Amino acid sequence: MIAVLSHELRSYFHSFTAYVFGAFLLAVVGFGAILYNLQAAVSNFEYVLGFGTIIFVIIVPILTMRVIAEERRQKTDRLLYSLPISTTQIVLGKYLALLAVYLIPLAIISIYPLIFAQFGEVYLPTSYGSLAAIFIMGAALVAVGVFISSLTDNQGLAAGVGIAVILFNYYSVSLSEYVSSTALGSAVALAVLVLALGILIRYLTGSEMLAYAVCLGIMAVLCLISFLNPGSLEGILPAIMKKLSLFDRFNTFVNGVFDLTAIVYYVSVILLFLFLSVQSLEKRRYN
Amino acid sequence: MIKVEHLTKYCGEFLAVDDLSFEIGEGQVYGFLGPNGAGKSTTMNIMTGCLSATSGKVEIGGFDIFEDPDQAKRLIGYLPEQPPLYMNETPLEYLHFVGQAKGLRGQALEDQIQNVVDKVGIRPVTHKRISALSKGYKQRVGIAQALLGDPKVIILDEPTVGLDPLQIIEIRDLIKDLGKNHTVILSSHILSEVQAICEKILIIAHGKLVAFDRAENLENTLLSDSEITLLTGAKPEQVTKILAGVEGVGDYTQTPGEEGMLTVSIKTGDRDLYGLSSRVFAAFAKSGGTLAELRVKKATLEDIFIQLTETPKAAGAGKKEAEEK
Known part of the structure; x- marks a missing residue:
């Protein structure tokens, strides 16, 4: 070193x-x-x-x-x-x-x-x-x-x-x-972010499985949250x-x-x- | 010294090294021979820890290169295909860095640097920028870097590519000299070069080891391609009768030759080609068969090389498909 x-x-x-x-x-x-x-x-x-x-x-x-x-x-x-x-x-x-x-x-x-x-x-x-x-x-x-x-x-x-x-x-x-603070806008933006994360994981580890697993996992959690409590996603992207x-x-x-x-x-x-x-x-x- | 076991490497879909196993002893010059793209560089990169393997094992002096890279790498000096030089440094600064990274400090580092500078003959350029050096000198700085730390194994990937004939001879002499105290492995796709420097030759084709022996043994054991061709006036059945009585004659073919004569090609693995041809001649003379021509064609290492590296192509491709299924 x-x-x-x-x-x-x-x-x-x-x-x-x-x-x-x-x-x-x-x-x-x-x-x-x-x-x-x-x-x-x-x-x-x-x-x-x-x-x-x-x-x-x-x-x-x-x-x-x-x-x-x-x-x-x-x-x-x-x-x-x-x-x-x-x-x-x-x-x-x-x-x-x-x-x-x-x-x-x-x-x-x-x-x-x-x-x-x-x-x-x-x-x-x-x-x-x-x-x-x-x-x-x-x-x-x-x-x-x-x-x-x-x-x-x-x-x-x-x-x-x-x-x-x-x-x-x-x-x-x-x-x-300026970005959308509605629940839908946040959800879409978060989905894009998760995809970007997935691509980064795929590039770094070379493992498609891991990338899909992480992506789908986070997406599932997001869907669950928006389904149970639609209001909670509001304003999350600016935050x-x-x-x-x-x-x-x-x-x-x-x-x-x-x-x-x-x-x-x-x-x-x-x-x-x-x-x-x-x-x-x-x-x-x-x- | 070096043990490679079932080494396999996929580069994406391409099978670069295919279940390669060999063992290399101490203190000799070994040649890695193979056409371009045979997997020589990939194998060397794996052996030196620059690349991972898909499967298999490499041991350097008892240390696993994947499990115990620090210890294993201390035993190796490596010159990759492109000498890894920092262009805006002087050779002295560069060697200082590499020596320090190999764990040398203080006076020991200075002594080693002076030692290798003299050994590879870069004394006149030690204070010039590397970017300003000729290709031959750059190559020498690369070799100097590999020699630092006095490693037991020196691995050189195509060390003479792109040099002029005089430089090639100088580098070859240097490598021969290194072989006295180190195990040297060098790769090349030029047969004559490997023949000139190396005591033992490993021929690699399509990621597989196709031959591993001393240079002269390779010539002797693989000479099945040697041929005695004769042009005779005797009839085919007469030829069969004559040759049946000659010791050492293997398969032969008879084809009609010029002016109603018969061309007979005798394939043989016999080492004493000229003894055999004398016996064939004597047999024909005894039975009254005329010989218009008797030619001995000795297979060279070149023939063996071409034969070994070309044939497994289909086999290798087939195997990969089979594995995918």
Whole structure:
């Protein structure tokens, strides 16, 4: 794992990736700091971070697009498989390297509240609370990006899909107000979601049986619920979309609350997508 | 050293490896020979843990590659068909990574790297980017990677494809040299190459092992295709009588030849072809039968290869259909 980690880190700093990622993050946060803290003279640094999250839509996919896709394109995945390291170690090594690249601009940003505190009253606990939260939220997005990169051997495709997924996640709360909140609309949308899940399962495990079983199982439960209590499905789709949003949960931190449930949610997202990435790599051996 | 038992691999519907079993001992150069698409690369990928098998077992030095991959992979150095190189690194950086991943650290890692760099002869290019290297050097960096960690088994998948003749000779010499201290398995679809480097040959066709022996034994034991052709003025019944008295003559056919003569083809598995042909000649001379021509055609390894790899096609396809039913 250490070997993969140091190898990845070296390659990030040999290429532009790490620098572009850091530069963009610093630029947006710096711009936010000028806007909020200097011009508007607001003393809450967390607002700046709240403003800065939109940049993740672009920079996270750019950072993660090549992480596994490139190994496949260069056929170096064969080397990784033949080395005495497990796929879990490969994914963890790569993920930790990405986190290190992500931590460097955050470390620089973490000085800002201290600087501002020299010139006025800054409430540091909320500033650092939301800094910690933005780290974990970004870490969750990076995990999603790693998984998307593991699905293809085309960096561009990985970046495109990554941007689409994170953008959808970013706007899912606003979008949730426009989607149908009737029971029927929700049921149809859920059915589509379940089908998508089934296709993902089919792709990852190669087992049609399992995909059908999961799909039909969830569908049956849904039918049962809608049959027994038709009202319960009402508004469930917007609710799910709100719940799934990684960005929405971050607003709690911006408002000055350190929300442990959100942290648990982020950590679960990280674990889930790292697990899926390992499975996706393993699956390549069973093609 | 390596034990493969009933290895079977389906790629989708296609049967790539079909119930393959063999055992490989220590410290020799083995050649995997077979036409393109015979399942050589698939077998090698399974043996090195890059691919799973549908069923069957692979043991490296007593460790099962599926059950105990960490221990088993430590014993193997593998060069896949396309050398797995990180193009924007230098060979030195690349070898550092592979060495670390194989568990080497500190001075031991440095020593090993210097050692393999000299062994494969990439000293002049260690600080150039891999993407800028010639194909021959890339191949050598790939081999260097396989040698790190001093594995007992080195598996090379078509190591000389795409190289120029001089490079091919250099790589072959390198492989022969490696065979002194390691078990080397290399695959190729070029017969002469395997003949030149390998002590033992495994011929694979359509996912099956069709022959496994020393190179010279293969030639000797499978020479049933050797043929003595003669053109004679004797009558058919006379020929039958003469040949019946000659020791070592197997099946033969008689066909009318030029100018009323008779062409007789004698198939034989006899190793001493020239002794047999002398006896045939003597028998004809004794009984007064004239011989216009006496030709000895010795089957080469090439013939065996073609014969072995072409015939099982129908059999293999038939078997798969049978299994599906």
